[in-house]
Amino acid sequence: AQSVTQLGSHVSVSEGALVLLRCNYSSSVPPYLFWYVQYPNQGLQLLLKYTTGATLVKGINGFEAEFKKSETSFHLTKPSAHMSDAAEYFCAVSVYEAAGNKLTFGGGTRVLVKP
Amino acid sequence: EPEVTQTPSHQVTQMGQEVILRCVPISNHLYFYWYRQILGQKVEFLVSFYNNEISEKSEIFDDQFSVERPDGSNFTLKIRSTKLEDSAMYFCASSEVAGGKTGELFFGEGSRLTVL
Numbered sequence: 001a002q003s004v005t006q007l008g009s010h011v012s013v014s015e016g017a018l019v020l021l022r023c024n025y026s027s028s029v030p031p032y033l034f035w036y037v038q039y040p041n042q043g044l045q046l047l048l049k050y051t052t053g054a055t056l057v058k059g060i061n062g063f064e065a066e067f068k069k070s071e072t073s074f075h076l077t078k079p080s081a082h083m084s085d086a087a088e089y090f091c092a093v094s095v096y097e098a099a100g101n102k103l104t105f106g107g108g109t110r111v112l113v114k115p
Numbered sequence: 116e117p118e119v120t121q122t123p124s125h126q127v128t129q130m131g132q133e134v135i136l137r138c139v140p141i142s143n144h145l146y147f148y149w150y151r152q153i154l155g156q157k158v159e160f161l162v163s164f165y166n167n168e169i170s171e172k173s174e175i176f177d178d179q180f181s182v183e184r185p186d187g188s189n190f191t192l193k194i195r196s197t198k199l200e201d202s203a204m205y206f207c208a209s210s211e212v213a214g215g216k217t218g219e220l221f222f223g224e225g226s227r228l229t230v231l
Contacts, residue, residue, distance in 0.1 A: 034219070043206060043224035044158070090158060094220075101146065101210050102171060103220055105158040 002027045002093045004106035012112045019063075019078040021109045023091030026072065033074040034092040034103065035065055044090065050074065061085070086113045117141040121207050121223035128197055129231055136192045136226045138207030147190045148208040148220060149182065151175070158206065164190065197230045204228075 007022040025031055035047040048059025055067040061084075065076045074091060091106040120139045128134050140147050149161040162172040164182055179201075181193045190209075194201055204227050208220040 032219075036222075044222040046219065046221075049219055092158075101220060102148070102160055102163055103150075103158075103208075104160065107157045 002031065002095060002104045004091050004093050004104055006089075006091050006106035006109050008109055009107060010110050010112065012114060013081045014114050015083055016080050019076075019081045019085060019111065021076040021089050021091075021111070023065075023074045023076065023106060024072050025074060025091070025093045027093055027095060029095050031093045031095055032101070033065075033067060034094070035059065035063070035074075035076050036090045036092060036105075038088045038090065038108075040087070047076070047089070081111075081113050083113050083115065086111055117221075119207055119209055119221050119223035121205075121226050123226055124224070125227045125229070127229045127231065130199060131196050134194045134197055134201075134228060136194075136205050136207075136228070138190045138192070138223055139188055140190055140207065140209030141211070141221055142188075144209035144211045144221070146170075146210045147182075147184070148210075149192045150206040150208060150222075151203040152206065152225075153200075153203045161192075161205075194228075197228075199230050202228055202230045 003026045005024045033050040036044040037047050047063050048057050050057050050067045058064045063078045088108045088110045090108045092103040094101045094103045122137045147164040150158050152158045160173050162176045163170045179195050183191050204225040206225045207223045210220045
Protein backbone atom coordinates (compact mmCIF):
# COMPACT_ATOMS: atom_id res chain seq x y z
CA ALA A 1 0.00 0.00 0.00
CA GLN A 2 1.08 3.54 -0.63
CA SER A 3 0.84 6.61 1.58
CA VAL A 4 1.65 10.29 1.34
CA THR A 5 2.52 12.78 4.04
CA GLN A 6 2.48 16.49 3.42
CA LEU A 7 4.23 18.50 6.10
CA GLY A 8 2.29 21.60 7.00
CA SER A 9 -1.40 21.98 6.32
CA HIS A 10 -0.97 25.73 5.83
CA VAL A 11 1.90 27.72 4.38
CA SER A 12 2.08 31.50 4.20
CA VAL A 13 4.54 33.18 1.86
CA SER A 14 5.14 36.72 0.71
CA GLU A 15 4.69 37.59 -2.93
CA GLY A 16 8.02 37.07 -4.68
CA ALA A 17 9.33 34.66 -2.05
CA LEU A 18 10.22 31.01 -2.50
CA VAL A 19 7.39 28.52 -2.24
CA LEU A 20 8.38 25.14 -0.77
CA LEU A 21 5.80 22.45 -0.14
CA ARG A 22 7.01 19.20 1.36
CA CYS A 23 5.84 15.74 0.40
CA ASN A 24 7.10 12.37 1.55
CA TYR A 25 5.74 9.11 0.27
CA SER A 26 5.78 5.46 1.12
CA SER A 27 5.63 2.81 -1.56
CA SER A 28 6.88 -0.76 -1.82
CA VAL A 29 7.40 -0.44 -5.57
CA PRO A 30 8.65 2.41 -7.77
CA PRO A 31 6.02 5.09 -7.56
CA TYR A 32 4.48 7.58 -9.88
CA LEU A 33 4.30 10.94 -8.12
CA PHE A 34 2.06 13.90 -8.77
CA TRP A 35 1.25 17.35 -7.57
CA TYR A 36 -2.27 18.62 -8.09
CA VAL A 37 -3.57 22.11 -7.40
CA GLN A 38 -7.09 23.01 -6.37
CA TYR A 39 -8.20 26.61 -6.67
CA PRO A 40 -11.21 27.71 -4.63
CA ASN A 41 -14.41 26.06 -5.79
CA GLN A 42 -12.67 24.26 -8.61
CA GLY A 43 -11.53 20.73 -9.39
CA LEU A 44 -8.09 19.17 -9.30
CA GLN A 45 -5.59 20.31 -11.89
CA LEU A 46 -2.34 18.48 -12.55
CA LEU A 47 0.72 20.64 -11.88
CA LEU A 48 3.40 18.11 -12.67
CA LYS A 49 4.25 14.45 -12.49
CA TYR A 50 7.18 12.09 -12.12
CA THR A 51 7.05 8.69 -13.73
CA THR A 52 10.54 7.69 -14.86
CA GLY A 53 13.68 9.40 -16.12
CA ALA A 54 14.80 12.84 -15.02
CA THR A 55 14.23 13.35 -11.33
CA LEU A 56 13.69 17.08 -11.61
CA VAL A 57 10.38 17.71 -13.27
CA LYS A 58 8.96 21.02 -14.37
CA GLY A 59 5.29 21.78 -14.40
CA ILE A 60 2.91 24.54 -15.18
CA ASN A 61 2.94 28.02 -13.66
CA GLY A 62 6.67 27.89 -12.87
CA PHE A 63 6.50 25.00 -10.41
CA GLU A 64 8.99 22.18 -10.27
CA ALA A 65 9.58 19.16 -8.07
CA GLU A 66 12.46 16.81 -7.48
CA PHE A 67 12.10 13.10 -6.88
CA LYS A 68 14.62 11.92 -4.28
CA LYS A 69 14.40 8.20 -3.86
CA SER A 70 16.86 8.08 -0.95
CA GLU A 71 14.70 10.53 0.97
CA THR A 72 11.36 9.23 -0.35
CA SER A 73 10.49 12.83 -1.08
CA PHE A 74 8.90 14.83 -3.86
CA HIS A 75 8.95 18.43 -2.66
CA LEU A 76 7.35 21.15 -4.76
CA THR A 77 9.02 24.51 -5.28
CA LYS A 78 8.51 27.78 -7.08
CA PRO A 79 11.22 30.44 -6.92
CA SER A 80 8.89 33.43 -6.74
CA ALA A 81 5.34 33.29 -5.44
CA HIS A 82 2.56 35.11 -7.20
CA MET A 83 -0.79 36.09 -5.75
CA SER A 84 -2.46 33.67 -8.16
CA ASP A 85 -0.62 30.77 -6.51
CA ALA A 86 -2.98 30.94 -3.54
CA ALA A 87 -4.65 27.53 -3.59
CA GLU A 88 -4.52 24.10 -2.02
CA TYR A 89 -1.85 21.72 -3.24
CA PHE A 90 -2.04 17.96 -3.06
CA CYS A 91 0.77 15.50 -3.44
CA ALA A 92 -0.28 12.07 -4.67
CA VAL A 93 1.28 8.70 -5.38
CA SER A 94 0.24 5.80 -7.54
CA VAL A 95 1.66 2.59 -8.81
CA TYR A 96 0.61 0.77 -11.91
CA GLU A 97 -1.47 -2.23 -11.03
CA ALA A 98 -3.70 -4.42 -13.09
CA ALA A 99 -6.66 -2.61 -11.61
CA GLY A 100 -5.49 0.77 -12.80
CA ASN A 101 -3.68 3.71 -11.38
CA LYS A 102 -5.41 4.57 -8.17
CA LEU A 103 -4.10 7.74 -6.59
CA THR A 104 -3.43 8.09 -2.90
CA PHE A 105 -3.46 11.72 -1.81
CA GLY A 106 -1.77 13.56 0.97
CA GLY A 107 -3.72 15.78 3.29
CA GLY A 108 -3.08 18.91 1.25
CA THR A 109 -1.26 22.17 1.94
CA ARG A 110 -3.13 25.43 1.69
CA VAL A 111 -0.93 28.26 0.42
CA LEU A 112 -1.61 31.85 1.35
CA VAL A 113 0.30 34.54 -0.53
CA LYS A 114 0.74 37.86 1.21
CA PRO A 115 1.25 41.03 -0.80
CA GLU B 116 -8.33 19.58 -25.14
CA PRO B 117 -10.32 16.55 -24.00
CA GLU B 118 -11.74 16.83 -20.51
CA VAL B 119 -13.81 14.97 -17.99
CA THR B 120 -17.21 16.54 -17.45
CA GLN B 121 -19.48 16.09 -14.45
CA THR B 122 -23.11 16.88 -13.78
CA PRO B 123 -24.66 18.31 -11.74
CA SER B 124 -22.16 20.80 -10.39
CA HIS B 125 -24.17 21.07 -7.19
CA GLN B 126 -27.02 18.99 -5.82
CA VAL B 127 -28.97 19.45 -2.64
CA THR B 128 -30.98 16.50 -1.39
CA GLN B 129 -32.86 15.32 1.66
CA MET B 130 -31.45 12.58 3.83
CA GLY B 131 -32.64 9.18 2.64
CA GLN B 132 -33.08 10.20 -0.97
CA GLU B 133 -31.28 8.57 -3.88
CA VAL B 134 -28.72 10.60 -5.79
CA ILE B 135 -27.06 9.91 -9.13
CA LEU B 136 -23.94 11.78 -10.09
CA ARG B 137 -22.95 11.67 -13.73
CA CYS B 138 -19.61 11.81 -15.46
CA VAL B 139 -18.45 11.71 -19.06
CA PRO B 140 -14.84 10.49 -19.09
CA ILE B 141 -12.34 11.22 -21.83
CA SER B 142 -13.40 9.12 -24.78
CA ASN B 143 -10.34 6.88 -25.26
CA HIS B 144 -9.76 6.25 -21.58
CA LEU B 145 -10.22 2.80 -20.14
CA TYR B 146 -10.18 3.31 -16.38
CA PHE B 147 -12.70 5.33 -14.43
CA TYR B 148 -12.73 6.47 -10.84
CA TRP B 149 -14.74 8.24 -8.21
CA TYR B 150 -13.10 10.18 -5.42
CA ARG B 151 -14.65 12.33 -2.78
CA GLN B 152 -13.52 15.23 -0.64
CA ILE B 153 -15.39 16.08 2.51
CA LEU B 154 -15.05 19.78 3.25
CA GLY B 155 -11.66 20.51 4.75
CA GLN B 156 -10.42 16.95 4.41
CA LYS B 157 -8.22 15.05 2.01
CA VAL B 158 -9.30 13.62 -1.31
CA GLU B 159 -10.27 9.99 -0.79
CA PHE B 160 -10.52 7.14 -3.26
CA LEU B 161 -13.92 5.51 -3.56
CA VAL B 162 -13.87 3.12 -6.48
CA SER B 163 -12.17 2.24 -9.75
CA PHE B 164 -13.92 0.69 -12.74
CA TYR B 165 -12.47 -1.17 -15.69
CA ASN B 166 -13.88 -3.43 -18.35
CA ASN B 167 -17.42 -2.87 -17.08
CA GLU B 168 -16.77 -3.95 -13.56
CA ILE B 169 -15.44 -2.62 -10.29
CA SER B 170 -11.71 -3.29 -10.10
CA GLU B 171 -11.10 -1.86 -6.64
CA LYS B 172 -13.10 -0.13 -3.94
CA SER B 173 -12.35 1.45 -0.61
CA GLU B 174 -13.99 0.75 2.71
CA ILE B 175 -16.03 3.92 2.19
CA PHE B 176 -17.74 2.37 -0.83
CA ASP B 177 -20.33 0.33 1.02
CA ASP B 178 -23.62 -1.13 -0.16
CA GLN B 179 -25.18 2.32 -0.39
CA PHE B 180 -22.94 3.11 -3.35
CA SER B 181 -22.95 1.71 -6.85
CA VAL B 182 -21.36 2.61 -10.15
CA GLU B 183 -22.43 1.97 -13.68
CA ARG B 184 -21.42 2.69 -17.23
CA PRO B 185 -24.85 2.44 -18.79
CA ASP B 186 -24.21 3.51 -22.36
CA GLY B 187 -20.51 3.45 -23.16
CA SER B 188 -20.00 7.15 -22.52
CA ASN B 189 -21.49 8.03 -19.14
CA PHE B 190 -20.11 6.79 -15.84
CA THR B 191 -22.44 7.20 -12.90
CA LEU B 192 -22.21 7.06 -9.12
CA LYS B 193 -25.42 6.24 -7.29
CA ILE B 194 -25.99 6.72 -3.61
CA ARG B 195 -29.14 4.82 -2.68
CA SER B 196 -30.11 6.41 0.60
CA THR B 197 -28.08 9.48 1.36
CA LYS B 198 -26.82 10.28 4.82
CA LEU B 199 -25.66 13.59 6.24
CA GLU B 200 -22.07 12.38 6.14
CA ASP B 201 -22.30 11.84 2.38
CA SER B 202 -22.11 15.60 1.94
CA ALA B 203 -18.91 16.16 -0.01
CA MET B 204 -17.42 17.07 -3.35
CA TYR B 205 -17.37 14.04 -5.60
CA PHE B 206 -14.74 13.91 -8.31
CA CYS B 207 -14.82 11.68 -11.33
CA ALA B 208 -11.56 10.81 -13.04
CA SER B 209 -10.38 8.73 -15.95
CA SER B 210 -7.05 7.42 -17.13
CA GLU B 211 -5.60 5.88 -20.24
CA VAL B 212 -3.41 2.86 -19.75
CA ALA B 213 -1.27 2.69 -22.81
CA GLY B 214 2.28 1.67 -23.42
CA GLY B 215 3.62 4.51 -21.31
CA LYS B 216 1.52 3.69 -18.28
CA THR B 217 2.06 7.17 -16.94
CA GLY B 218 -0.50 6.79 -14.24
CA GLU B 219 -2.00 10.20 -14.82
CA LEU B 220 -5.62 10.67 -13.86
CA PHE B 221 -7.70 13.43 -15.40
CA PHE B 222 -10.25 14.89 -13.03
CA GLY B 223 -13.54 16.56 -13.59
CA GLU B 224 -14.46 19.74 -11.75
CA GLY B 225 -16.54 17.85 -9.23
CA SER B 226 -20.14 17.56 -8.11
CA ARG B 227 -20.90 19.08 -4.76
CA LEU B 228 -23.49 17.06 -2.85
CA THR B 229 -25.24 18.61 0.12
CA VAL B 230 -27.44 16.33 2.21
CA LEU B 231 -29.91 18.06 4.51
